[in-house]
Amino acid sequence: MYIPRSAKLLFQHDDGWSRYLDKHGDTLSDWTKLAVERMLACGTCSMGVRRYCCSSPDCTHSRFLCQTCKSKACSSCGLKGTEQWIAEQQHILPDCDWQHITFTMPHLLWPFFNNNRPLLNDLFRCATRAMLRHARKLGIEVGIFCALHTYGRQLNQHPHIHVSITRGGLDVKHDVWRDLFFKKQQVEAIWHGAVIRLLRASYARVNPGKQPNLGHIRDDKQWKRYLQAQYQRHWKVHFAKKTRGAWRSVKYLGRYLKRPPVAASQLRHYRGGSVVHQYYDHNTQQHKRQKLSQEDMLWRYVSHIPARHFKMVRYYGFLANRKRGSLLPKVYEALEMTPREKPQKPGFAVLMKAFLGTDSYQCILCKGRLRFSGAMGG
Secondary structure (H helix, E strand, O other): OOOOOOHHHHHHHHHHHHHHHHHHHHHOOHHHHHHHHHHHHOOOHHHOEEEEEEOOOOOOOEEEEEOOOOOOOOHHHHHHHHHHHHHHHOOOOOOOEEEEEEEOOOHHHHHHHHOOOHHHHHHHHHHHHHHHHHHHHOOEEOEEEEEEEEEOOOOOEEEEEEEEEEOEEEEOOOOEEEEOOOOHHHHHHHHHHHHHHHHHOOHHHHOHHHOOOOOOOOOHHHHHHHHHHHHOOOOOEEEOOOEEOOHHHHHHHHHHHOOOOOOHHHOOOOOOOEEEEEEEEOOOOEEEEEEEEHHHHHHHHHOOOOOOOOOOEEEEEOOOHHHHHHHHHHHHHHOOOOOOOOOOOOOHHHHHHHHHOOOOOEOOOOOOEEEEEEEEOO
């Protein structure tokens, strides 16, 4: 059975990962190193082996399947995680009008978040708190799910938040659905102020004086003056057109949540030297190429691996875990929806059949079914 894991070519060719660790290993967390090591061992005997035997008593065929790593650095395991997350949203999100909003910030503020990952947790609250407060003042409970992206089209450091919010909500007093929308200028102003206040209060954690080209910032007063200058810059908050249902946002975000930033198709034929990365430039609205060395591509690859237990997707309003059980049935009733049955998550056999066109658990000799008969730890 052929399971492509193209990222290994980038890490293993010319012992690139070992050379990268010798040079930059001190800057990487233990979790990032472990994620890469698990990715390199994915699909090999190092992760453990399961044995399947044919259920027919007259057939002696056996098949050995190596365990997968389920690492955030593995594109193959990320595909399975993506499909399962998309399927899970199918029976949860209500069928109503949705608005997709992208919150960005000036590029001079990106390093403060990339070098201080705990601040990324606060970005979710900066993007959603104002909308939740405004809706609750009107007695409406909206539904929000948002995702964090730490990279841009060029695989550079570009932290931004994608928010999908319902264009209405549940009236908690009368259990009816009420339409609601947010004005772009007000949301932009609140987002600007929330991020600036967050950075002002995080002077000790950010320590901007040690950042490149910011050695002149030596105290809190100069830090606030610098942030005030950034507040006057152009902040882009993109409001997409409203859509019926959230499937477009779910599929778009799903491609980036569970997978590494580098597409496996761009690494499949890597044989050393440099990598030609293709991307779409929003400014020129054209497809462009950039040539990256192995070391540079490794840095862009591992720098976007999320920290351990970090939740890339957050839910708020009636989609929050503590409210979902009591409010979602009322939302379905207000929208006159019939609750959907929970779909089965696509597993290994379903995904492999879609990819290769063959059933992984079918005996190649007698066409019988293969049954699990034992396992060996890695």
